[in-house]
Amino acid sequence: MSKSAAGHAQRASVSADPGTEAAFFDVDNTLMRGASLFHVARKMYQRGAFRMRDAASFGFKQARFLMRGENLKDIQSIRDTGLALATGLLSEDVKQLGDEVYDEVIASKIWPGTRALADQHLRVGRKVWLVTATPVEVAAVIADRLGLTGALGTVGEVENGAYTGRLIGDILHGPAKAVAVEELAARQGLDLARCWAYSDSYNDVPLLTLVGNPVAINPDARLRRHARENNWPVYDFRSGRRAATLGLKAATGAGAVYGLWRGVSKFRRPAA
Numbered sequence: 001m002s003k004s005a006a007g008h009a010q011r012a013s014v015s016a017d018p019g020t021e022a023a024f025f026d027v028d029n030t031l032m033r034g035a036s037l038f039h040v041a042r043k044m045y046q047r048g049a050f051r052m053r054d055a056a057s058f059g060f061k062q063a064r065f066l067m068r069g070e071n072l073k074d075i076q077s078i079r080d081t082g083l084a085l086a087t088g089l090l091s092e093d094v095k096q097l098g099d100e101v102y103d104e105v106i107a108s109k110i111w112p113g114t115r116a117l118a119d120q121h122l123r124v125g126r127k128v129w130l131v132t133a134t135p136v137e138v139a140a141v142i143a144d145r146l147g148l149t150g151a152l153g154t155v156g157e158v159e160n161g162a163y164t165g166r167l168i169g170d171i172l173h174g175p176a177k178a179v180a181v182e183e184l185a186a187r188q189g190l191d192l193a194r195c196w197a198y199s200d201s202y203n204d205v206p207l208l209t210l211v212g213n214p215v216a217i218n219p220d221a222r223l224r225r226h227a228r229e230n231n232w233p234v235y236d237f238r239s240g241r242r243a244a245t246l247g248l249k250a251a252t253g254a255g256a257v258y259g260l261w262r263g264v265s266k267f268r269r270p271a272a
Helices: 003-008 036-046 052-068 072-086 091-104 112-123 136-145 175-188 202-210 221-229 255-263
Strands: 009-011 022-025 127-135 150-154 156-159 162-167 196-199 213-217
Touching: 022 112, 022 175, 036 127, 036 136, 091 136, 112 127, 112 196, 112 213, 127 136, 127 175, 136 150, 150 175, 175 202, 196 202, 202 213, 202 221, 213 221
Parallel strands: 022 127, 022 196, 127 150, 196 213
Antiparallel strands: 009 150, 156 162
16 A cells, blocks of 8 residues: 555545445535635634734735646645644644534535435445545545545644644645545555546546546536536536635635644644
């Protein structure tokens, strides 16, 4: 088993029957309305865990990431900043935070249509995994509450219960999602040609093209175009005007990891 695959995977408490088929769901704006880490960061701001200027810095980094597009230099910068801020955070506190945010916010923002798709896969015995840039501790809470098989997420290295400031693997975003799913499939004996993947973002095309049954849910403009050109199914569970606005998207993707680490900074382990 590769170190990155082992790190990205965290099982939830409920598993589907063994088999060669599985379904992989992105989280932000695919499974739920908005971005999971945006709600985590907002809760931390309400608690006074970080200042307005920190929130403004978070927003600026997100907006620049969107306007300039995804490139390796920006992603590495966000990763390095996030890791520096993460050092000393207690992993159990992040999981507890995920539980609280799920109960208070996320549960009411799950798209019923997407959950119905996930439940349908479970009913016929397929495994259902979440695949997200969100830290695996938070992603696993969502998977557990929904009775899914487990979660693949960004993994911070932990020693003695606290983050070291290093990642196991990399931020689970874009092509990294496809790599993690391919490794999971290899060790679980999944036939990717008979698997499904669901996402709202063009950044997830590497994941979507990895499986035999790609599906666009609440797609952004580029993914909608790509799906139509390739005859992929498209589901849009949004009502009224399109929800995929700049404000929503600014809270998603790799940059959201920065927001989480800054938002939970009050959980740092006290110096000895």
